[in-house]
Amino acid sequence: MTILAVLIGTLIFAVLAPILGCLLAGLDRKISARMQGRVGPPLLQPYYDVRKLIEKDDVAVNGTERVYIICALVFTLIAGGIFVSGGNLLMCIFVLTLGALFFILAAYCTSSPYAQVGASRETLQVMSYEPMVLFMAVAFFMAVQAILGMGSFDVRAVLYLDVPVITNIWLVFLGFLFVLTIKLRKSPFDLSYSHHAHQEIVKGVTTEMSGKTLAMVEVMHWCENVLFMLWVALFFVWGNPASIILALVVVAVVYFFEIWIDNNFARVKWQTMLTSAWVVALVAGGINIAFLAYL
Amino acid sequence: MSYATKSPWVIHYDGSSCNGCDIEVLAALCPGYDVERFGIINTGNPKHADIFLVTGSINEQNISVVQEIYNQMVEPKVVIACGICACSAGIFHDCYNVIGGVDKAIPVDVYAPGCAVRPEAIIDAVVQGLAILDEKSKALKAQKKGA
Numbered sequence A: 001m002t003i004l005a006v007l008i009g010t011l012i013f014a015v016l017a018p019i020l021g022c023l024l025a026g027l028d029r030k031i032s033a034r035m036q037g038r039v040g041p042p043l044l045q046p047y048y049d050v051r052k053l054i055e056k057d058d059v060a061v062n063g064t065e066r067v068y069i070i071c072a073l074v075f076t077l078i079a080g081g082i083f084v085s086g087g088n089l090l091m092c093i094f095v096l097t098l099g100a101l102f103f104i105l106a107a108y109c110t111s112s113p114y115a116q117v118g119a120s121r122e123t124l125q126v127m128s129y130e131p132m133v134l135f136m137a138v139a140f141f142m143a144v145q146a147i148l149g150m151g152s153f154d155v156r157a158v159l160y161l162d163v164p165v166i167t168n169i170w171l172v173f174l175g176f177l178f179v180l181t182i183k184l185r186k187s188p189f190d191l192s193y194s195h196h197a198h199q200e201i202v203k204g205v206t207t208e209m210s211g212k213t214l215a216m217v218e219v220m221h222w223c224e225n226v227l228f229m230l231w232v233a234l235f236f237v238w239g240n241p242a243s244i245i246l247a248l249v250v251v252a253v254v255y256f257f258e259i260w261i262d263n264n265f266a267r268v269k270w271q272t273m274l275t276s277a278w279v280v281a282l283v284a285g286g287i288n289i290a291f292l293a294y295l
Numbered sequence B: 001m002s003y004a005t006k007s008p009w010v011i012h013y014d015g016s017s018c019n020g021c022d023i024e025v026l027a028a029l030c031p032g033y034d035v036e037r038f039g040i041i042n043t044g045n046p047k048h049a050d051i052f053l054v055t056g057s058i059n060e061q062n063i064s065v066v067q068e069i070y071n072q073m074v075e076p077k078v079v080i081a082c083g084i085c086a087c088s089a090g091i092f093h094d095c096y097n098v099i100g101g102v103d104k105a106i107p108v109d110v111y112a113p114g115c116a117v118r119p120e121a122i123i124d125a126v127v128q129g130l131a132i133l134d135e136k137s138k139a140l141k142a143q144k145k146g147a
């Protein structure tokens, strides 16, 4: 039964997430351009980019790279499916991390030094955000327990709540916002792969990827971004259907805030990223979880 | 119109030059001219690029570099020679190590003369290059269908 639900969820996510993610990416570029005093590309520019990449000739450094990228994309979609079908949040996080690991493998499997620099930076990014994301899942469980009297990792549990989980875990939410910048690949934490014009060591993780493989990477990023926004929304949804509107407003504000950060801060060194993300995770996650556990 | 013309990503290489054209190319890519309006993005990776902007002339040292970048670019691709140095070696033409314009190393599709080449001329050349990119993209598609 749950497998079927996840399957249907994955299908829904696989259809809707690329569309929403593409529009989100287009809006992102448009707003970034306005912030820099430019007109910016058309809204559908990310779509044109991907269509162009698909039209390009097929060139690959080896046969395995594309297989890894396909795995990364599929696991991202399954992670989305788990979330959309109301499944286990912890599972969703693990499957998404698995997708991220396949992406890293794809970069490592080419023997290009530039791709490998990108891959090690990507690994550092995963190391930086993962503790906070896990704390988020644990805090979600405890918040549901505090409100409902019975803990649950299930996303659908929010529909039975009287108040949103943010009331109990706002500190965790703030910590999550911090690592969200890393997950969305926004400056100052866009160490492995930047969406801005040419500021990379060649092009970080995607150096050796071209054509259809790169198109898949782009689509994967769109889907990831949509899933992260769903995570943000999760904090604000409760039994009342009107809460979905509130969640959408919060998502819009959060994304705008991320674009603003992206355009106003220069990239930091990886040491700063790692230590700050872990300190934030320990302080925000630790204090909030200790509070929920002992009070 | 193929999608290639809607999102041309450029890579830029500077050969033997006074750096004048080099600076003009980067000026064309800056917010003042906002080439991202046309989907143009400056990338540092030949594998992601559709348009190769070369400034400066070809010499004994850089000929292999230019050829390497060109070979790493994925079809369809277009080469634009920016500035008179890139077109025909310009004032450097009789230097002991200079071979000539970019067309001595790789096939050039559009020539944009000028010393230095104006950003407007570069944008015009890129737009001309897009028409060629469109043709090449269609040819590639037809070839794929045939194969």
Ligand code: SF4
Pocket (backbone or CB within 6 Å): B016, B017, B018, B019, B020, B021, B022, B055, B056, B083, B084, B085, B086, B090, B091, B114, B115, B116, B117
């Ligand atoms: S064409 Fe003129 S400005 Fe451009 S690189 Fe050559 S000498 Fe310099």
